[in-house]
Amino acid sequence: MSGFRTHDESDAPEAARPMLEAAKQVVLITAGVANGCEYCVAAHSTLALRARVPAEVVEALRADRPLADQALEAVRRLTHAMVVRRGWVDEAEIEAFLAARRTPVSSRRAGP
Structure with a gap:
C-alpha cells in the first residue's frame, strides 16, 4: 500500500487526540x-477504564451493544465487520465509517 503516510498521536489534529485512545480500545474490545x-x-476493558474511556462505553462494548457516540460506534461497527468477515467489508460499510469520522469532533464528544 504505497502512497499512504503513517500517522501517530504526535501528528494528529489537537481536537482529535482525546478520541485516539478511546478508538483504540473500542477496536481491541470489539x-x-x-x-x-x-x-x-x-x-x-481494564486498560480502557484506566485510559478514562467512560464506563458506559466499556459496558456497551462488552455486551456487544451500539455506542451512543457516533464516531466510536462507527469504529465499533467497522471493526466488528472486519473481524467477522475476515477483512472482507463492502464499500458501503467503509463509506459509513468515513462519513461518521467526518463529523466535527465537538458534536461527537459528550462529557468533560
Whole structure:
C-alpha cells in the first residue's frame, strides 16, 4: 500500500487526540468480543477504564451493544465487520465509517 503516510498521536489534529485512545480500545474490545476471547475483553476493558474511556462505553462494548457516540460506534461497527468477515467489508460499510469520522469532533464528544 504505497502512497499512504503513517500517522501517530504526535501528528494528529489537537481536537482529535482525546478520541485516539478511546478508538483504540473500542477496536481491541470489539475484536475480543467478536472472537469470544474473554481474557482479551477483560484486559482491554481494564486498560480502557484506566485510559478514562467512560464506563458506559466499556459496558456497551462488552455486551456487544451500539455506542451512543457516533464516531466510536462507527469504529465499533467497522471493526466488528472486519473481524467477522475476515477483512472482507463492502464499500458501503467503509463509506459509513468515513462519513461518521467526518463529523466535527465537538458534536461527537459528550462529557468533560
